[in-house]
Amino acid sequence: MSSSVSIGNNNGVAVVTIDNPPVNALSFHVRELLMQALVSLRDEPSVAAIAITCAGRTFVAGADITEFGKPVRQPDLRALVAMLETIAKPTVAAIHGTALGGGLELALGCHFRVADTGAKLGLPEVKLGLLPGGGGTVRLPRLVGPLKALSMIVSGTPIVAAEALADGLVDAVFDGDLIAQAVSIAADMVAKGGPFTPVRDRNDRLDQANLPAFDKQAAALSKKARGLEAPIACAQSVRNALTLPFDEALAAERDLFVKLVAGDQSRAQRHLFFAERQAAKIAGKDVVRRKIARVGVIGAGTMGGGIAMAFANGGLPVTLLETTQEALQRGLTTIDKNYAVSAMRGSLSEDAKRQRLALFKGSTDYADLTDCDLIVEAVFEEMAVKKEVFGRLDAVAKPGAILATNTSYLDVNEIAASTSRPQDLLGMHFFSPANVMKLLEIVRADKTSPDVLATIADLARRIGKVPVVVGVCHGFVGNRMLAARGSELEPLLLEGATPRQVDQAFTDFGWPMGPFQMVDLAGLDIGWRNRKARGQTADIADTLCEQGHFGQKTGSGFYRYEDSSRTPLLNPEVEALIRDKAAGNGIAPRTIGTKEIIERTLYPMINEGAKILEEGIAARASDIDVVWVNGYGFPVGKGGPMFWASLEGVDKIIRRLDHWHQQTGKDVFRVAPLLRQMAETGSWDGAAG
Ligand code: 3HC
Ligand code: NAI
Numbered sequence: 001m002s003s004s005v006s007i008g009n010n011n012g013v014a015v016v017t018i019d020n021p022p023v024n025a026l027s028f029h030v031r032e033l034l035m036q037a038l039v040s041l042r043d044e045p046s047v048a049a050i051a052i053t054c055a056g057r058t059f060v061a062g063a064d065i066t067e068f069g070k071p072v073r074q075p076d077l078r079a080l081v082a083m084l085e086t087i088a089k090p091t092v093a094a095i096h097g098t099a100l101g102g103g104l105e106l107a108l109g110c111h112f113r114v115a116d117t118g119a120k121l122g123l124p125e126v127k128l129g130l131l132p133g134g135g136g137t138v139r140l141p142r143l144v145g146p147l148k149a150l151s152m153i154v155s156g157t158p159i160v161a162a163e164a165l166a167d168g169l170v171d172a173v174f175d176g177d178l179i180a181q182a183v184s185i186a187a188d189m190v191a192k193g194g195p196f197t198p199v200r201d202r203n204d205r206l207d208q209a210n211l212p213a214f215d216k217q218a219a220a221l222s223k224k225a226r227g228l229e230a231p232i233a234c235a236q237s238v239r240n241a242l243t244l245p246f247d248e249a250l251a252a253e254r255d256l257f258v259k260l261v262a263g264d265q266s267r268a269q270r271h272l273f274f275a276e277r278q279a280a281k282i283a284g285k286d287v288v289r290r291k292i293a294r295v296g297v298i299g300a301g302t303m304g305g306g307i308a309m310a311f312a313n314g315g316l317p318v319t320l321l322e323t324t325q326e327a328l329q330r331g332l333t334t335i336d337k338n339y340a341v342s343a344m345r346g347s348l349s350e351d352a353k354r355q356r357l358a359l360f361k362g363s364t365d366y367a368d369l370t371d372c373d374l375i376v377e378a379v380f381e382e383m384a385v386k387k388e389v390f391g392r393l394d395a396v397a398k399p400g401a402i403l404a405t406n407t408s409y410l411d412v413n414e415i416a417a418s419t420s421r422p423q424d425l426l427g428m429h430f431f432s433p434a435n436v437m438k439l440l441e442i443v444r445a446d447k448t449s450p451d452v453l454a455t456i457a458d459l460a461r462r463i464g465k466v467p468v469v470v471g472v473c474h475g476f477v478g479n480r481m482l483a484a485r486g487s488e489l490e491p492l493l494l495e496g497a498t499p500r501q502v503d504q505a506f507t508d509f510g511w512p513m514g515p516f517q518m519v520d521l522a523g524l525d526i527g528w529r530n531r532k533a534r535g536q537t538a539d540i541a542d543t544l545c546e547q548g549h550f551g552q553k554t555g556s557g558f559y560r561y562e563d564s565s566r567t568p569l570l571n572p573e574v575e576a577l578i579r580d581k582a583a584g585n586g587i588a589p590r591t592i593g594t595k596e597i598i599e600r601t602l603y604p605m606i607n608e609g610a611k612i613l614e615e616g617i618a619a620r621a622s623d624i625d626v627v628w629v630n631g632y633g634f635p636v637g638k639g640g641p642m643f644w645a646s647l648e649g650v651d652k653i654i655r656r657l658d659h660w661h662q663q664t665g666k667d668v669f670r671v672a673p674l675l676r677q678m679a680e681t682g683s684w685d686g687a688a689g
Helices: 028-042 077-084 102-108 124-128 135-145 144-154 160-168 178-192 208-223 229-243 246-261 264-279 303-311 325-347 350-357 383-396 412-417 451-461 477-486 489-495 497-510 515-522 524-534 537-547 572-584 593-615 620-632 642-650 650-664 675-682
Strands: 004-009 015-019 049-054 093-094 097-101 110-118 120-122 172-176 296-297 318-321 360-363 376-377 403-404 425-430 438-445 467-471
Touching: 004 028, 004 438, 015 028, 015 178, 015 515, 028 077, 049 120, 049 425, 077 102, 093 102, 093 178, 097 102, 097 110, 102 120, 102 135, 110 160, 110 178, 110 675, 120 160, 124 144, 124 229, 124 264, 135 144, 135 229, 135 246, 144 208, 144 229, 160 172, 160 537, 178 620, 208 229, 229 246, 229 264, 229 451, 246 264, 264 467, 264 620, 264 642, 296 303, 303 325, 303 350, 303 425, 318 325, 325 350, 376 383, 383 403, 383 412, 403 451, 412 425, 425 451, 438 620, 451 467, 467 620, 477 593, 477 620, 489 497, 489 537, 489 572, 489 593, 497 593, 515 524, 593 620, 593 642, 593 650, 593 675, 642 650, 650 675
Parallel strands: 015 049, 049 093, 093 110, 097 120, 110 172, 296 318, 296 376, 318 360, 376 403, 403 425, 438 467
Antiparallel strands: 004 015, 425 438
16 A cells, blocks of 8 residues: 555554645545545454554645645545444544644544644634535534534634643543554443444534524624635534534535635635745755844834744744833833733733743843844834944844844845845844734845845744745835825825725725725824925825824824724815815816726736836745735735736736826836736746746
8 A cells, every 4th residue: 555544553453644745635645545444444354443643743734725626536525534434443533733624524534533732623724715625514513512613613723632622622632652542542442342423423512502692603703704705604504513414514515615615715815825835935945044043123112022022922032122221111111011911811821921021131232132143123214224223233243143124115235235244134024013913024135145035934934924035126015016006095085085985995895994094003104204205295195294193193194083092983174175185186076986996006006016026026926915915914815916916807907007007197007018918828927036
C-alpha cells in the first residue's frame, strides 16, 4: 500500500496512519486508499478495533481545497464517513495538531475521539465561503449540542482540546504517546463489548426545546454576516440537524454545500486563502534568516504603542523609546489600559496580561537599543525627523540589526540612503490599530537585502500578521489605491450625493464602513496636513478643517457626534456647505444612484492597482487583494479589488473609465495598459514585477 495511508497492528487494534504532507488534507488519493483500508479492516476477523491517526505535524486539516470547483472524484468525504459509521468494531480518531473541516468530520465518523493536549478542533469552512460538507453540521450538534455547534460552525474558530473535552467533542485528552493511548482505549472498548453507537444515532443533545434560543442566536449571528451567504447557510444547516431526521438534514447540507462551492463568494474566499500564503513566500527556504529575539520601537504614540503590543502579543520582548519620560509614560499607560480592557472583556487572562506587560522595557536613551535585533521607527511623519532618528540608530544598533520605518508615505530609499547600512533597512508599514489589524506592508527599498525581507516576512507570520511585499512609491500599495478610491468622493457630493448615501452604498457593498465615516474616525486633519504638504486641496474637507471640524475627535466632521458617542448623525451644516460649494461651482445637483457611487470610487482604484502592477510596486494582483482585505476591510466575499474586477467585468470597467477620461481628462481615469491587457487575455501577468 502507498505510504499516504498505511496500516499497523497493535494486538488486534489496527492503526491506520494518513501521511499526506504538509497538512494531511483529504486529497482524492488519500480518500481512495483510506476507503480501501477501512473496508479491508472492517472485514478482517483478526482486527478487533481501528484507530485513525496522522503522521507529521497535524491530524487531517481538511478537505483538499485545491480540488474544489473541479469534478468530485469518488469516494468523496461523505461516502468515507458513511462507510466508517457502518463499522461495528470500535473506531477511535487520535487527534494531534489541528483537526479541521473534513478532518474533524472524519473524526466525527468514529465512535470515539482522543486528543493531544495541544490539539485544536474546528470547522473553519465558513472562512472559505462554505459550510462543512462532510456531515459536520449534522453530527457536531449531536455531540456538543446545537448552540455550541452553531457558534463553532458560524465563527469557524477552532477550540482547544480541553474545551473539546468539556463539551463532549472528544472523549479523552492526553499528554505523551497519543497513539498508544488511542490503542489502549480501543482495546478497553473491545473488552467492554459493543454495540457502539455511531454519532449519527446519538440524539440525546438534540432537544427541540432549544429551538427558540437557537433561533435567537442564529438571528444575531446572521445580522453580522454582512452579505455573506455561508454563515447563513451554516446556521440553517445546524438548525436542520435539530429539526429534520439525520438523512434529510445530511442531504440538505449537501445541497447547500454544492451551491456555495460553485458560487462567487466561496471562489473569492478560496482565492484569498491561497493569495495570503503566496504573498508570504518571500524568499526560498535556503535564504538564511536573521535571529530576532528582541525588538526596539521608537515613538510610543498611536502607532508605536500598537506596534510594540503586536510584538509583545507574539511573545517578543520590546524596548520602547521616547524623547521624554513624560511621553514614554503616556505611551506605556495607554498600553496598560489596552491590556486591561482586553482582560476586562475576557479575551485575555490576568496571567497572560501580566506576562505581556513584563515584556516591555521603556527608555529615553538610544544606548538601550544596542541589544535589539530589529528596531522599528514610528515617530512623526517628517523626513528630517526620520533621518535624525536613523542617524542615531546607525551609531548604536548592533551590526546586522534590521532597521525599519513605519512611514505611511515617505521615500524609504531616501531614509535608507541616510544610513551607512541601507541593506539592513526596509519599511514595515503597520495599520492602525497595529495590535489588531493583520496587514503588514513590507516595503522593499532598492538596497534591502533578501534575507532582511525573508526574516521580516517570517516574523510577521510569527506575530499573526499577514505580510505583503511592496515597492517604494507615495503611499505604497494600500494608501496609493485609497487615494484613487477617494478621488471622486468630493465630486460625487458636489453633484448631489450625500455623505450618508455614499457610506450606505459602501456598507451595502460589504465594507465595514463608508469613506466618510472612516475619515471622521481617523481625523480629517490627517488628510488636510497631507494635502497641504503636497500642494493639493479638497474643497469640502478643507473648509471643514478650517472651521475646526476634524471628525469624531471634535464632535463633528462629515457627521455630528453627540456626547462623545461614535454614532454618526446627520449634519445639516455639512449638507448646506455641500450645496453652497456646488452652487459656487455652478453644479446643479442631480440624483446619484448606488451603482454610480460604487463605479466612480472602485473603478479608479482597480485602475491604480493595474498601474501599481505595471510599475512592479506589487508583484502579483493577488498581493493587492491581500492588502485590501486585511488592511482596509474590502469584503472577503468579493475577493479583493483585483479579483472583483473580473467578477464585475474588466471590459465594462474600461468603457466607464474611458468615458470619464474623455469627459474630464483626469489622470485617475487614464486606463492602465495592463488593464486593457487583462481584458484581452484574462490575466494580470505581464506586469513589470
Ligand atoms: N487543502 C489544500 N492545501 C492546504 C490545506 C487544505 N485544506 N490546508 C493547508 N494547505 C496548504 C497551504 O496552502 C500551504 O501550501 P503551500 O506551502 O504550498 O503554500 C501548506 O498547506 C501549509 O499551510 P499553511 O502555510 O497555512 O500552514 P500553517 O502551519 O500556518 O497552518 C493550518 C496550518 C492551520 C492547517 C492552515 O493551513 C489552515 O488553516 N488550513 C485550512 C484549514 C481549512 O480550512 N480546512 C477546511 C477545508 S474545507 C473542508 O474541509 C470542506 C469539507 O467540509 C468538505
Ligand atoms: P503620533 O504622533 O501618535 O506618535 C509619534 C510619537 O513619536 C510621539 O509620541 C512622539 O513623542 C514620538 N517621537 C517624535 N520624535 C521622536 C524621536 N526623535 N525619538 C523618539 N520618539 C519620537 O504619530 P503616529 O500616528 O503614531 O504616526 C507615527 C508614524 O506612523 C508616522 O510615520 C505615520 O505616518 C505612521 N503611520 C501612522 C498611521 C496612523 O493611522 N496613525 C498608520 C500607519 C503609519
